[in-house]
Amino acid sequence: xxxxxxxxxxxxxxxxxxxxxxxxxxxxxxxxxxxxxxxxxxxxxxxxxxxxxxxxxxxxxxxxxxxxxxxxxxxxxxxxxxxxxxxxxxxxxxxxxxxxxxxxxxxxxxxxxxxxxxxxxxxxxxxxxxxxxxxxxxxxxxxxxxxxxxxxxxxxxxxxxxxxxxxxxxxxxxxxxxxxxxxxxxxxxxxxxxxxxxxxxxxxxxxxxxxxxxxxxxxxxxxxxxxxxxxxxxxxxxxxxxxxxxxxxxxxxxxxxxxxxxxxxxxxxxxxxxxxxxxxxxxxxxxxxxxxxxxxxxxxxxxxxxxxxxxxxxxxxxxxxxxxxxxxxxxxxx
Numbered sequence: 001x002x003x004x005x006x007x008x009x010x011x012x013x014x015x016x017x018x019x020x021x022x023x024x025x026x027x028x029x030x031x032x033x034x035x036x037x038x039x040x041x042x043x044x045x046x047x048x049x050x051x052x053x054x055x056x057x058x059x060x061x062x063x064x065x066x067x068x069x070x071x072x073x074x075x076x077x078x079x080x081x082x083x084x085x086x087x088x089x090x091x092x093x094x095x096x097x098x099x100x101x102x103x104x105x106x107x108x109x110x111x112x113x114x115x116x117x118x119x120x121x122x123x124x125x126x127x128x129x130x131x132x133x134x135x136x137x138x139x140x141x142x143x144x145x146x147x148x149x150x151x152x153x154x155x156x157x158x159x160x161x162x163x164x165x166x167x168x169x170x171x172x173x174x175x176x177x178x179x180x181x182x183x184x185x186x187x188x189x190x191x192x193x194x195x196x197x198x199x200x201x202x203x204x205x206x207x208x209x210x211x212x213x214x215x216x217x218x219x220x221x222x223x224x225x226x227x228x229x230x231x232x233x234x235x236x237x238x239x240x241x242x243x244x245x246x247x248x249x250x251x252x253x254x255x256x257x258x259x260x261x262x263x264x265x266x267x268x269x270x271x272x273x274x275x276x277x278x279x280x281x282x283x284x285x286x287x288x289x290x291x292x293x294x295x296x297x298x299x300x301x302x303x304x305x306x307x308x309x310x311x312x313x314x315x316x317x318x319x320x321x322x323x324x325x326x327x328x329x330x331x332x333x334x
Contacts, residue, residue, distance in 0.1 A: 007036035008289050011063045011070035016045040018263040018273035018322070019073030025275035025326035026071070026282050029301075032330035033294040035286060040067060045075030045084050055084035061091055064254065071285055072258040073278050082127065085258070089120050094249035094256055095147065096120065096154040099232040100284065104240030105307040112239050115220045117158065118228020119151040120249060125225040143179040143224070148186035154250075155187075155222035156194045166198040167191070170207050170223035170231060183224060208234060233260075243276040243306070243316065248284045257285035271321040274313045276302065279326070301332035 014023040030037060042060040049055045055075065064070045075084040088094070099116040103109055128140040152169075159167055169187040173180035184201060191199040202210070204227045210217065211231070215238050221231060236245040242261040249256045259278040267273055279302070286295040305311055311328035312318035320328070 007038060008069070009038045009040060009067050010285070011067045012039045012041040013044050013060065013070060013072040013075070014041065015073030015259070016047060016076040017074060017265065017268050019259070021271055021273050021322045022073050022259060022275050022278040025322045026279045028323065028326045029279060029298055029329050030282060030286070033298055033333055035291050035294045044088070046078060049078055055081065056087055056091060064092060064256065068254050069285065069288065070256045071278070071282055072256050074259050074262040076262070086125060086127065088256070089249050092254050092256065093251040094120060094254065096151055096250045097228065098158070098248040098250060098284070099228070099235070100246055101235040101239045101244060104244050105303050107238070107240045107244070109215055109238050112215055114215065114218050114235060115158070115164065116228060116232040116235055117151065117155045117220065117222045118232065119147055119225050121225070122147045123224040123226050141179055143182055145182060145186060148183045149190060151222060152187040152190040155220065156190055156197060159197045159220050160194060164197065164220045166200060166219040168200040168202050168207070168218055168221045170202055170204050170221055170227055172204050174203055180224070187222065204231070207231065211235065211238065243274060243280065245277055246280040246284055248281065248288070255285070255288055257281040257288070271323060272314055273322050274315050275322050275326050297333050298329065300334060301329045304332040305329050
């Protein structure tokens with residue numbers, strides 16, 4: 001007798017806006033691939049704010065802590081409130097974000113394969129702002145040795161596991177000599193324990209220009225939160241747009257795989273949204289769960305559907321609805 005199929009328990013945060021539509025499409029494809037997942041759905045974001053008075057109910061956080069793995073669509077912030085996506089990362093200690101970038105069919109840079117790793121809780125995204133006097137505001141950039149060392153360690157560990165040969169530390173230490181200087185000091189110190197991985201250092205504006213000119217020169221890039229937010233989306237644009245934007249936010253024993261893009265408010269409820277921002281991140285989740293074969297099959301099916309172009313959403317030049325694109329991907333599974 002064959003061994004019973006593995007089953008996984010995963011928290012599902014369908015999110016706001018077009019998130020529930022993306023989530024339905026993603027679950028349809030994963031189920032078609034034969035992966036056994038027991039989904040524990042929780043509510044967070046704007047919907048939770050309406051029903052429970054907080055964007056991050058304890059039930060949602062407790063579920064993620066218990067299951068250790070979550071798939072999350074984008075959460076929307078109510079005006080004047082803390083961004084719930086950032087708040088969730090802080091609450092769960094998800095201090096590192098992994099943003100792998102691989103070219104999709106039709107990309108102007110075929111065969112591109114690089115990784116952006118960003119710290120997520122410090123720097124400008126610490127959210128420390130105040131009004132000094134009318135017309136003058138101050139935003140505080142917080143950088144700690146512990147945070148810089150932790151993200152550097154994560155990056156070099158990842159490079160070693162995935163056989164990456166070079167890490168580029170992205171910074172602005174030519175201007176921000178103390179804060180970004182500390183970041184570079186920590187990266188250099190950690191790099192000494194990984195002689196097989198070359199360390200390159202590059203100013204963030206030069207990095208952006210060089211990425212556009214020749215992204216193939218890069219392998220893995222590590223940086224602080226704000227720079228990483230910009231550079232990761234730039235890289236996704238080179239590889240195929242929001243369809244290539246994938247993210248895993250990782251802490252101690254907890255991983256949240258999330259869509260980092262939403263869709264225009266007028267698309268909500270119309271089933272027009274591209275499902276790939278969440279489906280792509282779910283492939284990172286499947287690899288994390290050890291479901292490598294299923295992830296590869298779905299990846300191949302996505303490529304087939306994109307190359308064919310007959311069942312893609314309007315942002316990709318087609319007219320298919322969200323679930324119709326998902327159904328096409330499911331049919332294309334080998």
